[in-house]
Every structure is written in structure tokens, then in C-alpha cells.
Amino acid sequence: DVKVTQSSRYLVKRTGEKVFLECVQDMDHENMFWYRQDPGLGLRLIYFSYDVKMKEKGDIPEGYSVSREKKERFSLILESTSTNQTSMYLCASSLGLNRSYNSPLHFGNGTRLTVT
Amino acid sequence: EDQVTQSPEALRLQEGESSSLNCSYTVSGLRGLFWYRQDPGKGPEFLFTLYSAGEEKEKERLKATLTKKESFLHITAPKPEDSATYLCAVQALINYGQNFVFGPGTRLSVLP
Numbered sequence: 001d002v003k004v005t006q007s008s009r010y011l012v013k014r015t016g017e018k019v020f021l022e023c024v025q026d027m028d029h030e031n032m033f034w035y036r037q038d039p040g041l042g043l044r045l046i047y048f049s050y051d052v053k054m055k056e057k058g059d060i061p062e063g064y065s066v067s068r069e070k071k072e073r074f075s076l077i078l079e080s081t082s083t084n085q086t087s088m089y090l091c092a093s094s095l096g097l098n099r100s101y102n103s104p105l106h107f108g109n110g111t112r113l114t115v116t
Numbered sequence: 117e118d119q120v121t122q123s124p125e126a127l128r129l130q131e132g133e134s135s136s137l138n139c140s141y142t143v144s145g146l147r148g149l150f151w152y153r154q155d156p157g158k159g160p161e162f163l164f165t166l167y168s169a170g171e172e173k174e175k176e177r178l179k180a181t182l183t184k185k186e187s188f189l190h191i192t193a194p195k196p197e198d199s200a201t202y203l204c205a206v207q208a209l210i211n212y213g214q215n216f217v218f219g220p221g222t223r224l225s226v227l228p
Contacts (some may be wrong), residue, residue, distance in 0.1 A: 102148030
């Protein structure tokens with residue numbers, strides 16, 4: 001079974017603090033994703049990466065950056081948190097197109113971030 | 117623009133009362149349609165992939181079907197442990213195939 005592990009389940013931060021959210025997958029997947037999930041807005045893509053050191057902006061990249069130095073690890077960075085970044089953050093991974101035509105996303109259990 | 121809608125928004129069933137959830141989609145080119153189950157406070161759990169009209173997949177009490185415009189998740193004789201939010205997503209052909217569009221979900225409650 002694919003396992004996607006997110007480093008924290010719950011985080012509480014003050015406005016302006018820097019936050020690192022870490023995600024590790026153990027199935028040698030090429031693609032990794034960061035989503036946020038909010039009531040009434042559903043799942044929205046922040047960034048994705050299809051290879052080490054490669055990244056693509058999703059639908060809502062403002063206020064976020066990412067890092068992928070190793071294939072199994074994808075980090076989401078919030079340089080200076082604001083209250084509107086309070087959300088559930090979900091990491092996901094999938095096989096690359098060279099290995100699968102339509103690989104599903106496999107999600108971690110999420111990090112609930114509260115910014116006060 | 118690629119879109120996914122799901123209905124109903126919420127559904128309450130008695131244990132054993134079968135029903136169906138609907139996922140309607142518009143996408144420029146379909147690479148795959150996916151069903152997920154999400155329990156409160158957890159990440160979505162993958163259930164099925166469908167990619168051609170007429171395809172069906174089954175897992176325990178769940179069966180997913182696909183047409184050119186919609187997918188159904190049929191739940192036969194549900195149990196309380198089937199209570200969850202069910203999400204539908206489509207994967208489009210554009211953007212290196214990474215463009216997943218999620219629906220808002222159907223919140224299912226199965227009462228004992």
C-alpha cells in the first residue's frame with residue numbers, strides 16, 4: 001500500500017510566523033502535490049512537482065512556496081502566515097505519466113493549520 | 117472549463133437502504149475519473165478509477181459506473197461504517213495530465 005506521511009496533524013501558529021509542512025511518500029512516485037481543503041471551497045491545488053527540483057503552480061500559489069530536493073519528500077513553506085491560511089493541508093502523490101496513464105492521487109492524513 | 121458537480125450534497129440512509137450518488141462532469145479530454153472516501157479529519161482514501169464509458173468497478177458494497185457525462189456510486193445495503201464524504205474527481209488530459217478537478221462531495225450518513 002502507498003503511504004503518504006505528513007509530519008504534523010495539528011499546528012497552531014501566530015500571524016507572521018514561518019511554517020514548514022513536510023510530506024514523505026514511500027512508493028517511488030514521481031508526482032507530488034499540495035492541496036488545501038476548506039468547507040464550501042473543496043480541494044484546491046497549491047503546487048505540484050513532477051520531478052526532483054521541478055515545481056508547477058496550481059490554482060492558489062500566492063503566499064506559498066515549495067521545495068523538492070529528494071524524490072520522496074515535498075515541503076510546503078508558508079513564509080509569513082496569515083489568518084486566511086487557516087486550513088486543512090493535504091499532501092498527495094501519484095505515478096508519473098511515463099509509468100501510468102491515469103494514476104490516482106494517494107493522500108496523506110492532512111495537517112490542520114490554525115493561524116491566530 | 118473543466119467542472120465536476122456532485123449530488124445530493126448530503127444523504128441520510130437507514131442501514132440496508134440502497135442508493136446512488138451522482139457525479140456529473142465536463143472535461144476537455146478525460147484521462148480518468150476517480151472516487152474517494154473521506155472520513156472527518158482525515159485525507160481522502162482512493163476507491164476506484166474509471167476511464168471509459170460503460171466501465172464498472174466494485175468493492176464490497178460499492179459499485180462505480182461511468183458514462184460520457186456522469187458517474188454513479190451505487191451503495192448496496194449500506195452499513196453505519198459507510199458513513200463518510202464521497203468525493204469524485206476527474207483528471208484532464210492537459211497540463212501533463214496532472215490537472216485533477218474535484219467535486220464538492222456528498223456527505224453520506226447511514227443510520228443504524
